[in-house]
Amino acid sequence: MRKFLLLSVFLLLTGCDSSTPELHLFGWAEMIDQQTIRRFEQKYQCRVRVDTYDSNETMYAKLRSGGGGYDLIIPTQNYVGIMAQQGLLQEIDQEKLPYLKDLDQSVLTPLSPEILKYSVPFSISYTGLGLRLEKIPDFQNSWEIFQRPNLRKRMTLLNDYREVIGCALITLGYSVNTTSKEEIEKATRLVLEWKKNIAKFENEQYKNGIATGEFLVVQGSSSDILQVVEENPLVSFQIPEEGSVVAYDMFAIPKQAPNPELAYHFLNFLFQPEVAASLMQRTYQLIPNRLAYDHLPEKFRENPGVFPPESVWEKLEPIWDLGENVRLYHEAWDSIKD
Amino acid sequence: MRRPRFSGFVSIAVLLFLYIPILILIISSFNASRFGGEWEGFSLRWYVRLFQDREIWHAVQNTLIVGVTATVISTVLGSMVAYAIFRFKSYLQKISFLLTYSTLILPEVLMGMSMLLLFMTLFVPLGLTTIIITHTTFCIAYVALVVLARLEHFNIDVIEAAQDVGASLTQVAFKIVIPMLMPAILSGALLAFTISIDDYIITSFVVGPGSSTLPIHIYGMIKFGATPEVNALSTILILITFFLAFFTQSLTKESVV
Numbered sequence: 001m002r003k004f005l006l007l008s009v010f011l012l013l014t015g016c017d018s019s020t021p022e023l024h025l026f027g028w029a030e031m032i033d034q035q036t037i038r039r040f041e042q043k044y045q046c047r048v049r050v051d052t053y054d055s056n057e058t059m060y061a062k063l064r065s066g067g068g069g070y071d072l073i074i075p076t077q078n079y080v081g082i083m084a085q086q087g088l089l090q091e092i093d094q095e096k097l098p099y100l101k102d103l104d105q106s107v108l109t110p111l112s113p114e115i116l117k118y119s120v121p122f123s124i125s126y127t128g129l130g131l132r133l134e135k136i137p138d139f140q141n142s143w144e145i146f147q148r149p150n151l152r153k154r155m156t157l158l159n160d161y162r163e164v165i166g167c168a169l170i171t172l173g174y175s176v177n178t179t180s181k182e183e184i185e186k187a188t189r190l191v192l193e194w195k196k197n198i199a200k201f202e203n204e205q206y207k208n209g210i211a212t213g214e215f216l217v218v219q220g221s222s223s224d225i226l227q228v229v230e231e232n233p234l235v236s237f238q239i240p241e242e243g244s245v246v247a248y249d250m251f252a253i254p255k256q257a258p259n260p261e262l263a264y265h266f267l268n269f270l271f272q273p274e275v276a277a278s279l280m281q282r283t284y285q286l287i288p289n290r291l292a293y294d295h296l297p298e299k300f301r302e303n304p305g306v307f308p309p310e311s312v313w314e315k316l317e318p319i320w321d322l323g324e325n326v327r328l329y330h331e332a333w334d335s336i337k338d
Numbered sequence: 339m340r341r342p343r344f345s346g347f348v349s350i351a352v353l354l355f356l357y358i359p360i361l362i363l364i365i366s367s368f369n370a371s372r373f374g375g376e377w378e379g380f381s382l383r384w385y386v387r388l389f390q391d392r393e394i395w396h397a398v399q400n401t402l403i404v405g406v407t408a409t410v411i412s413t414v415l416g417s418m419v420a421y422a423i424f425r426f427k428s429y430l431q432k433i434s435f436l437l438t439y440s441t442l443i444l445p446e447v448l449m450g451m452s453m454l455l456l457f458m459t460l461f462v463p464l465g466l467t468t469i470i471i472t473h474t475t476f477c478i479a480y481v482a483l484v485v486l487a488r489l490e491h492f493n494i495d496v497i498e499a500a501q502d503v504g505a506s507l508t509q510v511a512f513k514i515v516i517p518m519l520m521p522a523i524l525s526g527a528l529l530a531f532t533i534s535i536d537d538y539i540i541t542s543f544v545v546g547p548g549s550s551t552l553p554i555h556i557y558g559m560i561k562f563g564a565t566p567e568v569n570a571l572s573t574i575l576i577l578i579t580f581f582l583a584f585f586t587q588s589l590t591k592e593s594v595v
Contacts, residue, residue: 024547029559034392049548050393052558058542066458069465069547204560211373231372 021046023262026059027074028052028249031123032270033282040269046262063088068256072263074122077115077248078321084118090253091117096264099271104288110318111248119250120267123223123285126308126316127163127245130210130218130225131236143171143240145217146194155217156209157194159201161333162319163245164191167219170243176317179325188332195336210235221247222305226284229305237305243315249285280306360576367569384566394571396548397555403466404551405534408473413527415474416481417519423482424489441479449476450543457544464546472544473534480533481526488522525589528582 021044025032029052037048051070053059056079063073064086075083083089094100097120108121133139136151146155157164166176168187178184199215207224209215211232218225225237251267253260269275276287277295286306293301301307308316322329370381388394419438423431441449453472454464462468496518500510516523538553545554552575556568 022548026547034390049396051545051547051550052393052555054558054560062545065454065543066464069463208373211371212376228373 021259021262023048023072023259023266024070025050025072025074025266026053026062026070027072031074031249031283032279036270036275036279039275040266043269044262044265048266063254068254069258070254071257071259072266073252073254074249075119075252076319077111077250078319080115080119080250080252082321083252084114088255089118090255090257090260092120092253093264097267097271099268099289102271102289102291104290104293107286107288107313108248110246115250119252121288122249122251122270123280123283123287124249125221125223125247125285126239126305127158127167127219127247128222128225128237128239128305130206130215130220130228131238132210132213132216132234133236134234135213135216141238141241143167143242145240146197149197151216152197153199154215155198156200156202156206156215157191157198157219158206159203161329161336163219164201164336165329165332166245166317166319167240168194170245170315170317171240173242176245177320177322179322179328181328184328184332188336191332191336201337223283223285226303226305230284239305239308239312239316241315243312243317246316246318248318363569364573364576367566367573369566372566384570388567388570391567393550394552394555394567397550397552400466400469400549401535401552404469404473405531407470408477408534409527409531411470412474412477412530413481413523416478416526416530417485417516417523419478419482420485420489421515421519423486424492425494438479438482441476442483446537446539450540453540454543464544464549466546466549468544468546469541469549469551472540473537476537476540477530477534480529481523484526484529485519485522488519492518521589525586528586528589532579532582 023046025048027050032050037050040046041048053062056076059073059075060079060083063070063083080089100120103121107124111121129141129145131139136145139145145151146157162176165184165187168190169176169178169183171190172183172186174180174183174187202209202218206215206218206220207228210218210220210225211228213234222237222239225235229235229237253263257263270279271287271289271292273289273291273295276289276292280287280292280296281300284303284306304312367384368380368382369377370383371378419434423435423438450472453468453475457464457468496514497510500514505513535551536553537551538557541551541554545551550558552571556571559568
């Protein structure tokens with residue numbers, strides 16, 4: 001019995017160690033579907049190992065503490081700068097990614113050359129409102145909806161300090177990256193008013209809540225809410241008129257990546273127009289590849305939650321790293337959560 | 339006659355309180371709706387998806403490799419620790435007991451952090467090996483304590499009697515001590531195994547590429563939907579856990595007699 005156990009453990013351990021090249025992807029769960037990954041594996045005779053994380057912080061902490069061995073990671077735009085400064089990322093060899101010329105530059109303007117030196121854009125999503133319009137009388141598309149007492153306890157805000165304070169800042173006409181103490185204080189007061197009317201700060205369950213009608217208004221990511229809309233057409237998604245936060249998920253290659261070549265192949269594979277188009281329709285995120293747009297059904301192409309009109313784009317702003325000044329936001333968030 | 343009725347009511351209430359969430363989870367794993375809440379019909383689609391999800395099975399495989407290996411190593415070491423603490427009573431054993439025991443009460447974050455620092459200082463690449471070493475470290479304490487509890491009732495005269503009739507040390511160990519302690523060793527091993535397979539915090543520090551265990555993988559999944567699949571997986575895990583718990587219980591029952 002003991003021999004058998006030892007033998008089986010031995011077999012299991014050695015079984016993992018084969019000579020097929022492996023691509024270690026460290027990303028968000030559910031971002032890239034299994035069929036796409038299998039097709040890539042077949043084409044390049046390799047194995048893709050996906051490890052997932054739940055927040056940028058987790059991923060950053062892992063790489064920072066020396067957890068190397070990943071070939072490709074998916075940080076949000078504001079983490080690329082931090083990680084590049086720490087020397088955790090390789091420069092991207094643009095020559096190896098011929099598809100870059102097909103990128104839709106019109107949606108990539110906020111990304112600085114410094115960021116594009118160390119990462120390539122993968123997908124774009126927006127913070128907005130998930131709504132059950134049939135139960136909201138005289139709806140107005142504004143963040144101020146959180147001020148309405150007649151929707152009390154039927155609304156949620158994200159449990160994320162930059163997103164919540166950011167949207168309050170936008171409502172007041174300020175930048176989401178402001179470092180002015182006064183502006184942040186005003187936004188904090190606004191959030192405190194919203195807090196009286198919301199059920200809770202919530203990052204996960206709001207999707208179920210809006211699907212079942214437990215909540216009528218939720219702050220959330222376009223990609224998440226549009227996936228709920230697909231299942232329940234009573235739900236809708238809107239980006240408020242004042243503007244909102246836009247998030248870029250970027251691909252980056254860590255400095256100690258064991259197999260960067262395979263990572264480049266993977267990117268080229270993923271950005272083929274048909275592959276990117278099918279991925280977009282699954283995740284409802286915008287993959288900025290112009291050629292892929294032609295492979296989308298017209299209805300999807302016209303979905304303003306994926307392709308916001310120009311007038312909305314002007315009012316979208318990504319969150320940036322503020323260095324020391326982020327302390328102001330931490331303090332504000334502490335006073336909100338108390 | 340009122341008191342038994344009241345205590346019966348309390349125990350039923352407590353059981354309901356403990357098991358209703360689990361029941362809801364099991365029911366919703368059969369719900370066709372992705373976002374739960376409303377019942378959209380009985381469906382096994384999440385189980386089908388679960389069985390097609392390669393990453394989950396890779397995580398299950400990792401969890402089992404870690405669990406089995408760490409359990410085997412820590413059971414051997416832990417039992418030896420317990421026996422040494424029981425058999426010899428100098429200050430060394432007191433220190434040894436204290437050190438073993440303290441890994442139980444040490445905050446998990448601290449444990450994970452210090453293991454990570456150790457591996458980084460020694461340039462050990464993070465992966466299955468580091469997880470196995472770490473799990474062995476904290477499982478030893480559980481095994482040792484379970485075995486030690488059993489040793490409290492151990493009659494040392496048996497060993498001396500055997501030695502009197504000429505049994506060697508190996509014979510004493512394999513023919514007397516180990517068989518007599520077997521129930522405790524096994525339930526210690528099962529305890530170690532269950533703790534190993536659901537550890538998240540410590541593992542999250544020492545996990546490396548391609549070595550995500552099930553708890554790590556599930557935590558990553560919850561963030562981006564796919565929850566019904568997690569429900570299906572949890573249902574299966576609950577069944578396995580109940581089975582293991584039942585098995586452990588019958589072992590400890592035996593040891594009382």
